[in-house]
Amino acid sequence: MPAEFHPRTKVTTESIFSRMSRLALQHGAINLGQGFPSNPPPGFLLEAARRALGRVDQYTPPPGLPALREALAEDLGVTPEQVIVTAGATEALSSLADSLYGEGDEVVMLEPYFDAYLPQTLMVGAKPVLVPMRLQPTDSGSPGGGWELDLEALEAAITPRSKVLLLNSPYNPTGSVFSREELEAIVALARRHDLWVISDEVYDELYFGAPPTPLRTLAPERVFTVGSAGKRLEATGWRIGWIVTPPGLAPEVAGMRQWSSFCSAAPLQAAVAEALPLARAEGFYAELRESYGRRKDLLAQGLRGMGLEVFEPQGTYFLTVRMPEIGAEVLVQEARVAIIPGSAFYASSPPPQGLYRFAFCKTADDIEQALERLERFLRVRG
Ligand SMILES: Cc1ncc(COP(=O)(O)O)c(C=O)c1O
Numbered sequence: 001m002p003a004e005f006h007p008r009t010k011v012t013t014e015s016i017f018s019r020m021s022r023l024a025l026q027h028g029a030i031n032l033g034q035g036f037p038s039n040p041p042p043g044f045l046l047e048a049a050r051r052a053l054g055r056v057d058q059y060t061p062p063p064g065l066p067a068l069r070e071a072l073a074e075d076l077g078v079t080p081e082q083v084i085v086t087a088g089a090t091e092a093l094s095s096l097a098d099s100l101y102g103e104g105d106e107v108v109m110l111e112p113y114f115d116a117y118l119p120q121t122l123m124v125g126a127k128p129v130l131v132p133m134r135l136q137p138t139d140s141g142s143p144g145g146g147w148e149l150d151l152e153a154l155e156a157a158i159t160p161r162s163k164v165l166l167l168n169s170p171y172n173p174t175g176s177v178f179s180r181e182e183l184e185a186i187v188a189l190a191r192r193h194d195l196w197v198i199s200d201e202v203y204d205e206l207y208f209g210a211p212p213t214p215l216r217t218l219a220p221e222r223v224f225t226v227g228s229a230g231k232r233l234e235a236t237g238w239r240i241g242w243i244v245t246p247p248g249l250a251p252e253v254a255g256m257r258q259w260s261s262f263c264s265a266a267p268l269q270a271a272v273a274e275a276l277p278l279a280r281a282e283g284f285y286a287e288l289r290e291s292y293g294r295r296k297d298l299l300a301q302g303l304r305g306m307g308l309e310v311f312e313p314q315g316t317y318f319l320t321v322r323m324p325e326i327g328a329e330v331l332v333q334e335a336r337v338a339i340i341p342g343s344a345f346y347a348s349s350p351p352p353q354g355l356y357r358f359a360f361c362k363t364a365d366d367i368e369q370a371l372e373r374l375e376r377f378l379r380v381r382g
Pocket residue numbers: 035087088089090091114168172200202227228229230231236239240241
């Protein structure tokens with residue numbers, strides 16, 4: 001009898017995003033499921049990578065290539081010593097899980113949650129505590145497009161075992177951007193209960209109204225920020241992410257992180273280091289927002305035109321729609337449009353029915369075609 005896998009392997013299966021992308025390919029469906037752009041990354045990033053190959057090819061120090069730590073520090077208004085470069089935001093989050101919590105600890109997070117949060121918490125033996133966002137009808141005037149943060153419920157979920165608050169703004173999947181007042185209330189709560197805060201800000205440059213407040217600016221002593229070059233520079237496969245730690249706390253996290261991937265791809269770190277100041281100076285993020293804003297409006301108008309309730313996002317490249325409960329697998333096979341069922345972002349039972357997350361980081365052509373296919377499918381079904 002061969003040895004058995006550790007029970008921790010049971011906490012995770014193929015993610016819904018991978019499954020829907022696989023099914024989309026299999027059925028020739030348009031993929032508005034997984035959040036990756038259908039266009040290539042910007043030319044200035046690709047050129048920087050070509051220049052780096054053959055020049056920056058060996059291990060970098062585990063906290064990151066010094067040039068990238070410096071570029072990130074400059075961009076984010078922190079010191080290079082606070083920055084740790086990781087293999088995507090996913091590794092940033094798992095390194096923080098390894099460093100900040102474990103057996104017996106509780107991690108308080110909002111539901112719906114980004115999919116990695118739950119398995120990463122369970123894999124280190126900690127307990128996720130889920131606090132539901134309230135979903136109000138779209139005509140309720142809620143600034144979050146119907147999604148509301150329930151601060152009282154958040155505080156009520158905290159116990160003496162709570163160690164960390166894990167937040168995401170701009171928020172995947174809801175598209176909410178927390179206001180400065182909400183963030184101040186969260187910080188006050190974290191201070192009252194002496195919690196670390198992990199602020200996942202991978203969509204920090206993807207907002208459609210006022211710029212989001214970086215949470216670390218309100219509580220530098222306890223906030224760990226997570227970021228992603230994949231999201232900012234439209235290169236999700238490059239796997240370059242980062243952590244900004246509170247001052248003085250990087251060595252412990254970098255020490256843990258060196259035993260997972262040791263360092264991220266050196267030439268790609270060099271390319272991102274060159275691209276970050278260029279992106280800022282040349283208005284790349286403003287263009288990105290404009291271009292995503294147009295595609296958001298195209299998708300939202302098309303869906304509203306079918307009589308569906310659309311929860312307008314304030315940030316990210318996702319929007320939530322309420323529509324008749326049809327399995328996402330039926331949609332991918334019969335309508336040939338891949339989207340993510342809202343239930344994928346819930347662990348509580350029963351999850352809300354009839355909510356779907358659409359990604360609009362795809363071409364306008366893809367979005368138009370997906371709308372036509374969906375409209376035809378819904379019309380035929382009646
Ligand atoms: C909220 C959130 N955090 C983290 C990640 C992971 O980012 P990365 O691709 O850099 O690992 C994603 C990716 O979709 C995300 O939406």
